[in-house]
Amino acid sequence: MKYLDESLLTHVPPFDGLSRRDIREALDLAVPRRFEADETIFAEGEEAAHFFLLLDGTVRVVRTTPQGEQIIALHIPSGQLFGFARAIGRTTYPANAEAARECLVLMWPTRLWDGFCERFPGFRASISHTVGSRLGEMQDRLIELATQRVEQRVALALLRLIEQTGRTTPEGIEVDFPITRQDLSEMTGTTLHTVSRLMSAWQRDGIVESGRRRIMVRAPDRLEAFCENSGT
Amino acid sequence: MKYLDESLLTHVPPFDGLSRRDIREALDLAVPRRFEADETIFAEGEEAAHFFLLLDGTVRVVRTTPQGEQIIALHIPSGQLFGFARAIGRTTYPANAEAARECLVLMWPTRLWDGFCERFPGFRASISHTVGSRLGEMQDRLIELATQRVEQRVALALLRLIEQTGRTTPEGIEVDFPITRQDLSEMTGTTLHTVSRLMSAWQRDGIVESGRRRIMVRAPDRLEAFCENSGT
DNA sequence: GCCCCGGCTTGCGCTGGCTCAACGTCCGTC
DNA sequence: GACGGACGTTGAGCCAGCGCAAGCCGGGGC
Numbered sequence: 341m342k343y344l345d346e347s348l349l350t351h352v353p354p355f356d357g358l359s360r361r362d363i364r365e366a367l368d369l370a371v372p373r374r375f376e377a378d379e380t381i382f383a384e385g386e387e388a389a390h391f392f393l394l395l396d397g398t399v400r401v402v403r404t405t406p407q408g409e410q411i412i413a414l415h416i417p418s419g420q421l422f423g424f425a426r427a428i429g430r431t432t433y434p435a436n437a438e439a440a441r442e443c444l445v446l447m448w449p450t451r452l453w454d455g456f457c458e459r460f461p462g463f464r465a466s467i468s469h470t471v472g473s474r475l476g477e478m479q480d481r482l483i484e485l486a487t488q489r490v491e492q493r494v495a496l497a498l499l500r501l502i503e504q505t506g507r508t509t510p511e512g513i514e515v516d517f518p519i520t521r522q523d524l525s526e527m528t529g530t531t532l533h534t535v536s537r538l539m540s541a542w543q544r545d546g547i548v549e550s551g552r553r554r555i556m557v558r559a560p561d562r563l564e565a566f567c568e569n570s571g572t
Numbered sequence: 573m574k575y576l577d578e579s580l581l582t583h584v585p586p587f588d589g590l591s592r593r594d595i596r597e598a599l600d601l602a603v604p605r606r607f608e609a610d611e612t613i614f615a616e617g618e619e620a621a622h623f624f625l626l627l628d629g630t631v632r633v634v635r636t637t638p639q640g641e642q643i644i645a646l647h648i649p650s651g652q653l654f655g656f657a658r659a660i661g662r663t664t665y666p667a668n669a670e671a672a673r674e675c676l677v678l679m680w681p682t683r684l685w686d687g688f689c690e691r692f693p694g695f696r697a698s699i700s701h702t703v704g705s706r707l708g709e710m711q712d713r714l715i716e717l718a719t720q721r722v723e724q725r726v727a728l729a730l731l732r733l734i735e736q737t738g739r740t741t742p743e744g745i746e747v748d749f750p751i752t753r754q755d756l757s758e759m760t761g762t763t764l765h766t767v768s769r770l771m772s773a774w775q776r777d778g779i780v781e782s783g784r785r786r787i788m789v790r791a792p793d794r795l796e797a798f799c800e801n802s803g804t
Numbered sequence: 805g806c807c808c809c810g811g812c813t814t815g816c817g818c819t820g821g822c823t824c825a826a827c828g829t830c831c832g833t834c
Numbered sequence: 835g836a837c838g839g840a841c842g843t844t845g846a847g848c849c850a851g852c853g854c855a856a857g858c859c860g861g862g863g864c
Contacts, residue, residue: 426700428700475707478711478714485718521842526718534821540844753813783860
């Protein structure tokens with residue numbers, strides 16, 4: 341397992357434009373690692389010893405309030421860099437990262453960060469882009485929380501999930517990691533009860549199909565409809 | 573007004589470590605400009621032609637929902653760079669920026685951005701830091717909206733305002749730009765009615781002192797107390 | 805001095821979504 | 835194959851905060 345194949349990186353954004361040599365160089369510095377479902381990858385406030393590339397799986401970014409409540413800030417789909425504290429001027433991680441399901445990651449020591457930025461053309465631009473889209477997503481969610489009702493927020497959260505990490509099946513699009521009602525409620529600032537009621541209603545209407553730790557969206561368009569005519 | 577004094581930049585973060593020569597160079601490329609209160613500095617989606625440094629005043633960052641509702645995403649205090657679309661991998665501005673009161677800014681054409689990053693040591697690091705703290709603030713607000721009640725959110729918003737842009741007076745700390753109940757409601761995802769009721773109650777208790785477009789906090793510690801014992 | 809308008813206040817009734825509570829169901833373990 | 839624990843469902847009641855509506859106040863323009 342020492343020798344990682346170059347094809348791992350040829351199609352992921354920060355590296356996709358690089359020469360074979362450069363990719364080889366980056367890979368030789370990387371440590372691969374597997375995380376079990378629900379295992380913690382790093383914790384808020386911890387010294388940022390590594391930065392990561394998610395090769396396979398989904399990562400859940402969680403923050404805990406002083407009162408002990410959890411909220412899920414973000415899900416990271418495979419193929420993205422994460423834990424890049426250096427890129428946002430920090431030396432510690434800003435939140436917890438947990439494996440939403442079994443994950444395969446590459447890790448690099450943070451001290452290599454500056455070198456990567458200078459050594460690999462496009463690396464920095466790619467990172468800026470990632471940071472920008474995270475900022476954009478947070479802003480969108482801020483607006484949702486401030487202006488939308490629970491029903492719409494849950495619908496939007498589901499749509500985002502299937503867009504980012506959806507797996508298409510003959511029946512519809514399925515969230516491809518185990519997700520509970522509680523998880524959804526922590527993404528949308530509501531309670532598992534309310535989410536459960538919504539899912540039941542949507543299932544009756546044939547919009548979703550869900551079970552234990554599993555959600556499949558049959559009719560994304562009808563969820564979108566919910567979000568648009570929010571006034572009425 | 574052509575010749576800007578170097579002391580303008582010697583104490584603001586992105587430039588504070590630079591040599592006199594470097595500062596001179598940056599200043600000679602800048603265009604100074606004044607904006608009236610409530611004037612738009614740039615609009616969401618617009619081509620990002622410039623990046624800005626706020627020399628004096630306060631900038632309000634606003635997003636508008638498809639339904640025409642506004643929410644205030646952020647206030648930028650003087651001494652900060654803003655409108656740096658390039659730093660987050662965008663070519664357009666991500667939100668509206670308006671002068672919360674009369675503002676004095678320096679503007680540079682965006683095409684100079686990359687040059688600044690390479691030319692001025694510490695510039696890039698300083699920007700990362702700014703981006704990071706904005707991300708952090710948005711994450712905090714996300715959590716507040718998701719978990720806190722209106723009363724606590726408004727209290728937290730006020731505390732943030734006086735921390736970032738407060739002016740200390742013998743009577744207490746005053747928000748040093750005109751701010752309406754409506755503005756506060758757009759920052760906290762509530763209605764002006766609820767904010768008004770809260771302000772009235774707090775005024776009765778001697779915690780704040782407020783009037784038309786004006787808010788002064790007499791007892792910040794009592795506001796903080798509100799936020800902590802949120803369970804009870 | 806008067807008027808008008810933008811901002812602020814306050815009462816009242818309603819309701820979305822939370823809380824509490826009880827129960828059902830699936831799955832892994834021993 | 836019985837048990838325990840995690841996950842999900844559903845009902846009932848309640849209340850924080852919203853929407854509506856009416857009125858107040860202060861400052862700027864003429």
